[in-house]
Amino acid sequence: MAKSRNTKLLSNFDCPGGGQVWVEGNTLYVGHMRQPTGTSIVDVSDPRNPRLIKRIEMPPGWHSHKVRVANDIMIVNHERQGTEGDTEFGGGLGIYDVSKPSDPKLITKWRTDGKGVHRYDFDGRYAYISPTAEGYIGNICMILDLKDPAKPEEVGRWWIPGQWKAGGEEYPWHNWTPPRCHHPMRRGDRLYVSYWHHGFFILDIEDMSKPKLVSAVNTSPTWPHPTHTCLPMPTKLKGRDVMIVADEDVAKLWPAAPAFAWIYDITNEHCPIPISTFQVEGLDKDGSPQPAMMGCHQPSERFKGTVIPFAWFAQGLRLVDIADPFAPKEVGFYETDAPKGFDLASSNDVTIDGRGLIYLIDRQRGVDIIETTVM
16 A cells, blocks of 8 residues: 655556656656667646557667657667677667657667666756767766757767776776766766766866866765765755765665665865765664665656655655755655565656656556645
């Protein structure tokens, strides 16, 4: 039985499980984790009766579990999944014209070497992506210019020294996990880049062709969870420049309690300082190890005011108010039912639309559309 506080379920859209949800206008875009579908496009004009209007398929062995839309351009990732299936499809980005969402038109495919692209940010002109690239170990950070969506152009790239194997860089992580850029996000002339078990990096991109390191933090030597997302706040809170850093409750370096979210003060961006954390009350009782996918995954990249929606894996939707960044507090939640055939929910991503409605995707199956009184 679902539990809730200051939230109400409007509807559930039954679809294969997904990695990301995004809403533009009255259209919901769902990036799926696994076959049989890559991307679902859904009319949510009536949020109580969502209606599928298009599905884009992916070949076996690949998925497009991330999707972003701006200025009538949809970008989906093409990333290798496992070792079976089509070997010719190739990793990269699918770039579509979605001026008519029910009839998306493929403009081009941008290709990269290796496994492909994981997560990314997109502002309608530039895409800030995490591709594998020829000559590099793991995923790197890259900026693409989509001024002409038919001809994406690389503007700049950045990597941790040691990743560029073809450039003769010495590789220093033989006794650590390989570096992996996970999710660049832009604010102004900065990129805030999560790098999995290598922490996060703040990059100066005033000159996009030459990203420069500002600072870096890595909690993985002490905490075993990978750094998933860095979400800088658009305005100061209590006079401080603040960033949310979400650790993902997967790929733990050793058995541990569930992952949580950090709040960093980046007022002095050369010295980021953690000032608080947030964990769902009662989830971590005594610090003892728990299975993966019980704790934190992903904050919404869209939010209103100071209330941030989070997808918290088995704990569903959490609404966290960080008006006081030194003392974040939960102001609402929706603990969704587990999909049929599964023991637990696996809430993977969350976003909001212009009406303030919340869209929560389960990694296994379905999207919940939720209204709240606190945003």
